[in-house]
Amino acid sequence: MTDPVKLISSLKIKGLTLKNRITMAPLYLGYASPDGTVSPLMLEHYAEMADSGAALIVVENSVVDPSGLGSPFTLRIDDDRFIPGLSRLAQTIHDNGALAFLQINHAGRYAFMQDKLTPSGIKIGELETKEMSGADIDRIVECFASGAKRVREAGFDGVEIHGGTGYLIVQFLSPRTNLRTDEYGGSLENRMRFPLRVADEVINSVGKNFPVGYRFLADEELPDGLHVEETAVLAEELEKRGVAYISVMAGTYDAFILPEYIQKEKQEAYMAHYAGEIKKAAAQTPIITAGRIKTPETAESIIEQGTADLIGLARVLLADPLWPKKAAGLIDEPIVECEPSCSLCLRRTMVGKPAFCSQWEKDRREAFLNKIGEKSEEA
Numbered sequence: 001m002t003d004p005v006k007l008i009s010s011l012k013i014k015g016l017t018l019k020n021r022i023t024m025a026p027l028y029l030g031y032a033s034p035d036g037t038v039s040p041l042m043l044e045h046y047a048e049m050a051d052s053g054a055a056l057i058v059v060e061n062s063v064v065d066p067s068g069l070g071s072p073f074t075l076r077i078d079d080d081r082f083i084p085g086l087s088r089l090a091q092t093i094h095d096n097g098a099l100a101f102l103q104i105n106h107a108g109r110y111a112f113m114q115d116k117l118t119p120s121g122i123k124i125g126e127l128e129t130k131e132m133s134g135a136d137i138d139r140i141v142e143c144f145a146s147g148a149k150r151v152r153e154a155g156f157d158g159v160e161i162h163g164g165t166g167y168l169i170v171q172f173l174s175p176r177t178n179l180r181t182d183e184y185g186g187s188l189e190n191r192m193r194f195p196l197r198v199a200d201e202v203i204n205s206v207g208k209n210f211p212v213g214y215r216f217l218a219d220e221e222l223p224d225g226l227h228v229e230e231t232a233v234l235a236e237e238l239e240k241r242g243v244a245y246i247s248v249m250a251g252t253y254d255a256f257i258l259p260e261y262i263q264k265e266k267q268e269a270y271m272a273h274y275a276g277e278i279k280k281a282a283a284q285t286p287i288i289t290a291g292r293i294k295t296p297e298t299a300e301s302i303i304e305q306g307t308a309d310l311i312g313l314a315r316v317l318l319a320d321p322l323w324p325k326k327a328a329g330l331i332d333e334p335i336v337e338c339e340p341s342c343s344l345c346l347r348r349t350m351v352g353k354p355a356f357c358s359q360w361e362k363d364r365r366e367a368f369l370n371k372i373g374e375k376s377e378e379a
């Protein structure tokens with residue numbers, strides 16, 4: 001293989017220098033304590049991720065209001081009492097050589113509690129949800145802003161707004177889930193109002209010099225969902241606001257279960273073409289692409305061709321925490337690949353169990369299960 005020159009070259013983002021183009025994309029593994037605080041398991045995990053040689057670790061979603069908790073093991077940032085634990089997490093990542101961002105989120109209709117906040121009253125199974133009032137919207141925007149401030153206070157280098165995966169921000173953007181008739185629903189301009197208010201208030205609250213990244217849903221991967229023609233307009237708006245980067249993904253929970261999506265998701269670099277589309281719309285903003293970037297060769301060619309500026313590794317880095325060092329030629333061993341037909345990490349998080357990777361060596365898997373007090377490797 002020729003040296004991945006571009007992949008290991010540095011990049012400046014809003015006053016930060018990323019030592020290479022490799023980032024960890026947010027990956028929720030159910031490691032937080034049941035009260036939403038940072039656990040010892042989490043510190044250990046992120047120490048390893050930061051020591052991987054990736055330039056930037058974007059820590060998994062943390063919730064800005066308890067009404068938006070995706071699970072009991074989701075990190076929380078809705079109160080100052082969470083700052084000390086998060087400070088330890090930021091420090092651990094720094095001590096292991098990487099920059100640290102923290103993602104902030106509200107799960108909306110995917111929150112695990114009964115009383116869900118959603119843009120429009122919809123039926124989820126037997127459950128009726130109520131349409132968010134203007135006051136609810138103002139409050140949650142404010143929660144994003146104060147959550148972002150806490151990210152800065154905890155010592156992170158930046159904050160990432162979670163505008164992906166079909167959570168609350170996407171629920172406002174999508175015509176499938178936003179049926180409102182007020183200024184937050186209907187036209188694209190109206191559907192973008194909530195995401196852009198969140199972006200504006202977050203940027204205001206942390207100040208122009210603190211980097212604000214955006215996890216970005218390029219396409220819902222559903223026939224009646226959001227498509228790139230619309231989301232490209234949001235990317236232009238985010239660029240105008242000076243976001244530090246746009247981290248492109250595609251698909252929401254409603255798509256993840258479809259056979260077409262499941263097939264597509266098995267392919268290498270399956271979301272890179274969307275990153276390329278969004279890069280055209282926001283040409284001055286660094287773009288991250290994730291999604292089975294299996295090899296440094298693929299990563300290099302994505303950057304070389306200008307499809308994206310940065311590579312995001314999530315399951316890929318969990319399967320092989322030495323991926324970046326191997327890419328840089330510091331370790332001469334084959335990369336351990338995330339197995340496309342395996343969804344063990346996801347399945348375990350869905351049932352509230354701490355996730356691990358089926359590709360880890362047996363000793364490591366056993367040691368992990370021992371640590372969390374489990375006897376067998378069942379999902």
Ligand SMILES: Cc1cc2nc3c(=O)[nH]c(=O)nc-3n(C[C@H](O)[C@H](O)[C@H](O)COP(=O)(O)O)c2cc1C
Pocket residue numbers: 025026027028029060061103162164165215249290291292293312313314315316317345346349
């Ligand atoms: C178990 C699991 C948890 C995830 N958690 C998050 C998350 O907290 N925030 C987020 O933006 N994306 C999350 N993602 C999406 C990843 O960041 C990434 O886009 C996706 O897994 C593709 O990259 P990969 O093939 O390297 O895993 C998650 C994905 C999985 C499988």
